[in-house]
Amino acid sequence: MAFSNISIKLVRTIPAGSPTLKDFKVEAVDTPSESSLKPNEVLIRSLYFSCDPYFRGRLSGTKDSYVTSFIPGNPLEGRGIGIVEASTSPKFSKGDMITSAAFKWENYFISSDAQLTNIPSNTGISPGNHLGVLGMPSFTAYVGLVHLCKAQAGETILVSAASGAVGQMVVQLAKTRGLRVIGAAGSDDKVEFVKSLGADVVFNYKTCGNLGDTVKKAAPQGIDIYFDNVGGELLDVALSSMRFFGRIAACGMISQYNATPETAYHIKNLGNVVTKKVTIYGYIVSDYFAKPVYKDFIDEVSARFKKGDIQYKLDEVVGIENAPQALLDLFEGKNFGKRVVKVGGVI
Amino acid sequence: MAFSNISIKLVRTIPAGSPTLKDFKVEAVDTPSESSLKPNEVLIRSLYFSCDPYFRGRLSGTKDSYVTSFIPGNPLEGRGIGIVEASTSPKFSKGDMITSAAFKWENYFISSDAQLTNIPSNTGISPGNHLGVLGMPSFTAYVGLVHLCKAQAGETILVSAASGAVGQMVVQLAKTRGLRVIGAAGSDDKVEFVKSLGADVVFNYKTCGNLGDTVKKAAPQGIDIYFDNVGGELLDVALSSMRFFGRIAACGMISQYNATPETAYHIKNLGNVVTKKVTIYGYIVSDYFAKPVYKDFIDEVSARFKKGDIQYKLDEVVGIENAPQALLDLFEGKNFGKRVVKVGGVI
Known part of the structure; x- marks a missing residue:
């Protein structure tokens, strides 16, 4: 774990109006060590963060919505894709690719295993496209x-x-x-x-x-x-x-x-x-993820994508330090296709 | 057919704003005679007209709605209850109580039998309440x-x-x-x-x-x-x-x-x-009238109404000559309960 760790934190809640770069902090933080894992925890190396319009609601501080608000001083979180670096959970092993809806915007973070889902490695779908065409x-x-x-x-x-x-x-x-x-x-x-x-x-x-x-x-x-x-x-x-x-x-x-x-x-x-x-x-x-329609979707779309009769445009912003701008762009329609942040490092 | 006949006619279409009494004409017209009936026609004596908010759309002259607009110079029409005075239709006999959604706002009018539905006389529900609690x-x-x-x-x-x-x-x-x-x-x-x-x-x-x-x-x-x-x-x-x-x-x-x-x-x-x-x-x-939910409604509501555990407030305006005001009141919330016009004569 000699790699350095960056965390994208919220500075203040923004009830209305347009957020700016000043509302986010790009902060160097300690890289969590394998030895700090408690039982059933997983140390994750981040590959991709998903940037989605619903983040706007989570920036607002409201308690009256379907998602919890981000807390100033804490890292942002959302859907992401990563690799297991170390694990005390029987469900996940080093090298597994996982996804989570509570994926922290940091290069490395520790998650309880209950929030993680394995992504099979033999799908023929690239990591970014698990947030894209199948996202x-x-x-x-x-x-x-x-x-x-x-x-x-x-x-x-x-x-x-x-x-x-x-x-x-x-x-x-x-x-x-x-x-x-x-x-x-x-x-x-x-x-x-x-x-x-x-x-x-x-x-x-x-x-x-x-x-x-x-x-x-x-x-x-x-x-x-x-x-x-x-x-x-x-x-x-x-x-x-x-x-x-x-x-x-x-x-x-x-x-x-x-x-x-x-x-x-x-x-x-x-x-x-x-x-x-x-x-x-x-x-x-x-x-709807727990309903039968989710399987219908995965079956139809992954088959069509691999056959080439569905296209999907990913809009990748590279580098965790660019994550705040990647999100702000989305609110102004500057993305072109599904915006993700490619965190960096070896994928 | 010595009775006289009044027709409530539209004077002009009213695309926006509030209609007034001047937009309607209360006109004495000839009473249709039994001898003028063509095959499968029915001469009807009106008992009740239903006044409903959707009439506002029919006054507007628009062609872009779910109901046809009233035509200036023609009588208004809507849901009503009446008695068969004479019939050349095998489906209806003198004395039958009928309802129609194309019921003319006249004391007497002729309708094709295709637009009429019989109301059984043994329901225990009064004629007005066929436009009310069961309407x-x-x-x-x-x-x-x-x-x-x-x-x-x-x-x-x-x-x-x-x-x-x-x-x-x-x-x-x-x-x-x-x-x-x-x-x-x-x-x-x-x-x-x-x-x-x-x-x-x-x-x-x-x-x-x-x-x-x-x-x-x-x-x-x-x-x-x-x-x-x-x-x-x-x-x-x-x-x-x-x-x-x-x-x-x-x-x-x-x-x-x-x-x-x-x-x-x-x-x-x-x-x-x-x-x-x-x-x-x-x-x-x-x-929804042709769907199973209609029978569910009739069964549940008529049973409850006769048992007395559903009340229903009819707001009757008496006299066909008062029909225009009865309608205008509705648009201003001056009705209290389901507004109907009790046409007059012997019920």
Whole structure:
């Protein structure tokens, strides 16, 4: 354990507004030693951290959400992938690849074995892609599209943030199921990428002009499913474009996470849920890992990915010291694909 | 057919804002004669018209809704109860009691038999109560509470317009299922009525002061189900009060039906559907009459009503000439219970 250890810590909670680099501290800390392990503990070397929009809620200090808030002075934590360096647990051995949803943002840390899951080494899926194509955002796509909205061939779907971690999977799963797919993305590069995934119409929501007109032109008959990552104006436009018996999968509202009471977008068209008989499914994917739909997802997506008929764009930021910026970028839509931090060292 | 005939006609469509008496015409028209019946037609004497919030949409001239708009110069129509005066249909005989969803607002009118349904005369339910306790609004309550939201004993429900046609049934069905019931109503008389139905807490939303504080005090732990008839601010407050896995039955937004772009309420708390994993069910009850849930409703509610353990408040306006005012009152919350027009004549 001669390697040095960096910890990414929260400086203060940020109830509203945009976090900045000053809200995080990149701190050199002691590397935990093998001899300090208590029974059933594991010393982990970090390979990848997952950066996800839901982190915004954990920065806010609120106690009123589905995830616990980060505590100032403590390291951030989230989904990650690592290698077992030492273990006093009968379930894990040195060299095993593991994942955890309580993965600390440090090069080395000690975890109880109860929070860890082994990743088989023979899957043919790279470590980063366990956070990517088989990761939480992909599963979010699957739950919303397949399990909740029950997408049917011939329907029309609008996908927000269509190049993002969730959106790119929604686009591809929808196309393989015979839907007409309309994607919204935030740069011309992203638009091209989403087209390359097979979407029928893709627009740059920042430059397309009037959003309502753009959606109406893309879907003159309206939309059956809206897959919502972003909330705000595009959600409002989607509400006004829903067809009878439309469904909305609402798994995030990133456009509003940094909003203050002054800048928050207010929804005008919610009345359409009645007149168009729309169901809005708000959901958090963590409720579905223990359900049969998780196995369906792993089976379908890993087979398709290995065959090459699903693509997945990872957006890797290299170096633990860059983790705070990697996260801030995400809140501003500067990522392109599923953002992960490649921690460093030998993988 | 010596009786005279009055027709309630629409003068103009009203896309936004509040309709007035001038938008309707009370016109004397010829009484249709038995000899003018074509094959499979029925001459009907009207007993009751149902006044319902969804009429507001039909006054708007829109083609983009789940019901057809009324046409200026034509009589209004909706759900009604009447008696067969003459028939060329093998399915209906003089003296039968019938209902129809395309019941014209006239003392006498001719209908094709395809639009009529017989009401058995031995049900023990009065004619008006076929529009009331067994009518469309009651079924709306049943579908939302039982079929969609799957109310469970021990949960807390907030019911808007709790003294209204839908709300009073929601309150009672929820109580019999073991829920804690919080009702909102628009006058002190209505509050007392809702309490008499068994609701645990009832408040007057017009005089309670801050709505958010009022709901928080009534339900410190939050609400599991919000039954929404009204939309607007109370919906927004409910969204901010939802517990994890909450459900919202959205069957109407009457507070917004007469809103103009300037007066419409904009929703601020829709983000809670994600963080609290809420499902919003927008629905229209007419989609459910052909489903098994309709028989469940008739069986349960007619049995309970006859036993006396469900009450139902009909708000009868007498005289076809008063039908326009009866409808306008509804849009302003001046009804108290399920509003019907008792047409007149011998019942």
